Amino acid sequence: MCGIVGLYLKNESLESQLGQLFVPMLIAMTERGPDSAGFAIYGDEVADDSVKLTLRHEDENYDWAGLAKRLETAFSTKVDWFQNSKVAVLKLMADADDAIAYLHENAHDVMVMSAGKSIEILKEVGLPENIVEMFKLGQMKGSHIIGHTRMATESAVTMAGSHPFSTGMDLCLVHNGSLSNHNRLRAELKREGIHFDTDNDTEVAAGYMTYRLQQGDSLNQALEHALQDLDGFYTFTIGTKNGFAVVRDPIACKPAVIAETDDYVAMASEYQALTTLPGIENAKVWEPEPATIYVWERGDK
Known part of the structure; x- marks a missing residue:
């Protein structure tokens, strides 16, 4: 139920x-x-050439600012972001598949909750x-x-x-x-x-x-x-x-x-x-x- x-x-x-x-x-x-x-x-x-990523890390003190800077370097673009509890929403000019692939390879402890132009997913026990x-x-x-x-x-x-x-x-x-x-x-x-x-x-x-x-x-x-x-x-x-x-x-x-x-x-x-x-x-x-x-x-x- x-x-x-x-x-x-x-x-x-x-x-x-x-x-x-x-x-x-x-x-x-x-x-x-x-x-x-x-x-x-x-x-x-977000704009057509950008993606919004909702990401989660078990540590509420995770260094989201550091991850944003790494993404800025990798994709040569500005990353806007904000944190909400253990979740962060990042917006950047990049292909969604490329951004997710980068995260899986370089931030494997970060979970991708959602990706798109508009969606944000937040959930917890x-x-x-x-x-x-x-x-x-x-x-x-x-x-x-x-x-x-x-x-x-x-x-x-x-x-x-x-x-x-x-x-x-x-x-x-x-x-x-x-x-x-x-x-x-x-x-x-x-x-x-x-x-x-x-x-x-x-x-x-x-x-x-x-x-x-x-x-x-x-x-x-x-x-x-x-x-x-x-x-x-x-x-x-x-x-x-x-x-x-x-x-x-x-x-x-x-x-x-x-x-x-x-x-x-x-x-x-x-x-x-x-x-x-x-x-x-x-x-x-x-x-x-x-x-x-x-x-x-x-x-x-």
Whole structure:
């Protein structure tokens, strides 16, 4: 049992309040996932020729300034960065694959949490209320955000095993449920060049989405393939630079609810996580249908 929450803002004037709006939603999922919590937030987009990297080191006193200087030397570019607990967000003019390859070779103790133009992933072991405070979520701004609280039932309680998972540019995925064919899919995806850091089945689902998008699928097409190729029971919420999507397996035994107003689209594993949102009393509220794909992206109003 885990908890999922997501918030996509249609009204750009609310972007300065994104974190504030999302805090009670994530905390509301504590009973569904007290082991660890995390979120992927989209905002503060970098230029087309640049990349934003979210990096983590176990040592909160890690020398991020030193790493930034090494990257500046390696790529002959300025690196802007800031630290948030054990995580640092670095922005530099470089190809994402080249920057990640440099880190794997020269800073192997640093974990790449996410890479893209907009995404930042932050997650840790502990109660959601502690994670919220650790990363000062309430002060964050952006266009959309996806969060997850985990109750580990099939693997150890670790930061690496917590959600969201990201295996591609600006892509993240959170999952409530279990996949039955993830070991076979992991092996197939590795042969296609998809990198995995854990044995978590959710990371395989994220890797599958990355692979389909790399093949030229739209988000909708990738999810159509996922419904055919991923066996198990699940609710997925997927984030991209332009929006987010929700899909449940054909049986749909894992709970989910969606609420939509002129200002936002929100989803949660339980309705009670949505009750603090403004205008929720007038929202269109429904349970997503089994094997049905719901996508909201920039340009859709």
